[in-house]
Every structure is written in structure tokens, then in C-alpha cells.
């Protein structure tokens with residue numbers, strides 16, 4: 210996208226220019242934004258609200274309300290139980306998985322949309338542990354994660370270790386003796402993008418297989434999982450994909466593993482002949498064996514609409530705007546003397562910018578009172594999500610001005626000065 214003179218994001222320690230940033234730069238960037246019109250395709254109940262939380266809960270596509278109404282009125286109310294066959298409800302997790310696959314650079318038949326991300330992590334950690342070790346023999350039931358990993362990933366690994374008489378290792382420096390790694394592609398606090406290909410290889414060389422969590426990557430980065438040699442991945446659809454609160458997550462399994470995998474939750478939706486009734490469990494071929502119970506059709510409908518919105522807007526343009534708008538946010542934060550806790554290299558940064566401040570809790574609360582919605586993550590991070598389809602450059606500018614004003618009310622030691 211065209212880039213009017215951005216304040217530079219250089220690599221010196223003190224980035225502050227001491228100048229209040231010029232709002233007209235943001236206005237020019239919005240005018241040149243090829244995705245600008247997409248904001249109008251979302252519900253904007255309160256035009257004065259500055260919503261920088263699309264990386265936690267994406268906004269509501271207007272098309273989703275229509276899609277939900279259609280599925281409820283025509284399919285549920287109208288076609289009732291025949292919808293399981295007539296309206297593709299039985300296979301909806303796989304149909305939508307095929308649609309989502311294009312955003313992952315993945316082939317059809319490798320993605321299923323179902324359940325929560327946490328359930329998907331639990332399933333794939335077990336799948337990974339049951340895969341034979343590279344050098345033959347059983348894989349050690351040792352699961353590793355970074356100490357800073359998102360809590361649900363750590364908890365799921367601990368739960369799996371407990372069930373399988375295994376152990377967890379907090380720290381990824383030494384992977385000797387590790388069977389499985391669970392790891393986020395984009396760090397939920399700093400937005401730092403991990404070098405997936407290099408880290409997958411490092412784990413493989415140590416004899417471990419990695420389950421990648423793409424929750425903060427999908428819908429904002431232009432992904433190509435096969436090119437990154439990803440074997441197993443999970444993610445959610447309610448952040449940058451705007452799939453709605455509690456929308457189902459997804460699981461990805463690389464084709465070369467399809468026939469080897471055994472997942473721990475056996476149920477009739479994962480069964481080859483679901484309606485034979487008296488047969489023994491015989492998992493269906495391919496990614497379908499990740500399914501287990503009746504899928505939530507309404508949640509899937511909203512997720513499908515969010516995914517379709519992203520596909521239609523184009524993930525290339527979305528990823529480019531994510532880099533540009535986060536770069537702009539960092540430049541403004543620098544100019545205001547705020548402490549940026551996200552990578553300065555755009556290629557290493559996801560779709561949010563973290564600002565570090567000792568008084569983050571108060572600032573978060575007071576921003577909300579001013580109609581500026583951001584996230585706060587302990588201990589001292591304010592997370593500004595810049596969702597390319599809905600966030601304007603002026604939103605970033607205005608939010609950071611509010612934030613800097615509130616931060617100035619705090620002395621350097623974190624106590625409130627005025």
C-alpha cells in the first residue's frame with residue numbers, strides 16, 4: 210500500500226522524537242488503504258468507539274447476521290432434521306475446513322473446523338505422542354513448551370502428561386528427550402512471529418514433533434503450512450477471522466500423517482459408517498477422524514461467514530496492511546515516548562502491538578472509560594490489536610494519544626503522579 214512519510218522506526222534505544230504525531234498522516238494512510246471499504250461490511254453500532262481488540266474477539270460481519278438468520282429460519286426451522294443430509298450439516302466441519310485451508314496454504318482434506326482450540330490441542334498432543342519416534346520405537350511422553358506460552362496450551366500439555374504418565378518441560382532450549390513441542394506461531398503478548406520452518410526442523414532433529422498454535426496468526430498472516438513443513442496445527446476462528454464468540458477452532462494434519470493418526474476422543478462423527486450403529490469403532494479416513502460428536506451448526510455458520518469475509522478481502526492485502534498499520538502504530542508510540550514491546554521488523558510481527566507500562570491495569574481501565582478498547586495482559590502489557598479489515602490508521606493514532614496522555618499521569622516508578 211502507498212505509504213505517506215511514516216515517522217521512522219529505527220533501532221536506537223531511545224525512539225522518542227518528542228513530537229506529537231500529525232493526525233493527517235493517518236488520514237492519508239486511510240485514504241490510500243485498499244481495504245478501507247471493508248470496515249463498512251461490519252456492524253458499527255457506536256461509530257465513536259475505538260476498537261483495538263479484533264485480535265481477541267473480531268467484530269461482527271453484517272453478512273454473518275444474514276447467514277445466521279438463513280440457517281435458523283430456512284434450515285433449522287424449515288428443513289429440520291433433514292438438514293443433516295440436505296444442508297450438509299453432517300460434513301460441515303470438513304466443508305468449512307476445506308474453505309479455511311486456502312488461508313493456510315493447505316490442501317483440501319487437511320483441515321477440520323470443530324470444538325475449541327483447547328480440545329484441538331488436547332487431541333493433537335495425543336496424536337503426536339502416538340506417532341512413532343523418528344528413530345523407531347515409542348515417542349517419549351515428554352511435552353515441552355516455552356514458559357511464556359499461552360496458558361491453555363501449557364495446561365493442555367500438563368493434562369496430557371498426567372493422563373499418559375509423562376512429564377512436561379518448561380523451556381525449549383534443550384529438546385533432548387522431548388517427544389512433542391506445543392508452540393504458538395505468534396506470541397500472544399509481544400506479537401513476535403516464530404521462525405516456524407527453522408524451529409520445526411530443530412525439534413525434528415532432536416526427535417520431537419511440533420504442534421503449532423496458529424490462533425494469533427490465522428487470518429492476519431499469509432500462511433503456507435506445507436512450505437513451513439508443519440505437521441500438526443490448531444487455531445481459533447474468533448480473532449482475526451471474525452468468527453464470533455466461542456466460534457469453533459480448527460485442526461490441521463499434514464497429508465503424510467493421515468493414515469497414522471489415532472486421536473483420543475472416539476465418537477460416531479469420527480466413525481467410518483456413522484449410522485451402522487452396531488459396529489465397532491473404525492475411524493474414517495483422513496482428517497475426518499478428528500471429529501467425534503455432533504457439531505454446533507450455528508457456531509460453524511458464523512465461523513464460515515467470517516472465514517469467507519477474509520477470503521473475499523484477500524489474505525495478501527490483509528497481511529500487507531497488518532505490517533503497515535502495526536509499523537505506523539510503532540512509529541506513533543515511539544514519537545510519544547511509549548515503550549514498544551513488539552518486534553520492529555515487520556516480517557517478525559503479527560497483527561498487534563504491545564506497549565509496556567508499569568501502570569497497565571489502570572491505563573487499560575481508563576482507556577475503556579474513554580471508549581478505547583484494548584487488551585491488558587499481566588504483568589505490564591497493553592495489547593493493541595490492529596485487525597486489517599476493521600481498524601483504521603486514525604484509530605491507532607487516536608488510541609495511542611489517549612494512552613500516552615494516561616501514561617503521563619504516572620511517574621516513572623509506576624505511581625500515579627496526578
Ligand SMILES: Cc1ncc(COP(=O)(O)O)c(C=O)c1O
Pocket residue numbers: 325326327328359361362393397422424425445458
Ligand atoms: C495462543 C492461544 N491459544 C489458544 C487460545 C484459546 O483457546 P480456546 O479457543 O480453547 O479458548 C487463545 C486465546 O486467546 C490463544 O491466544
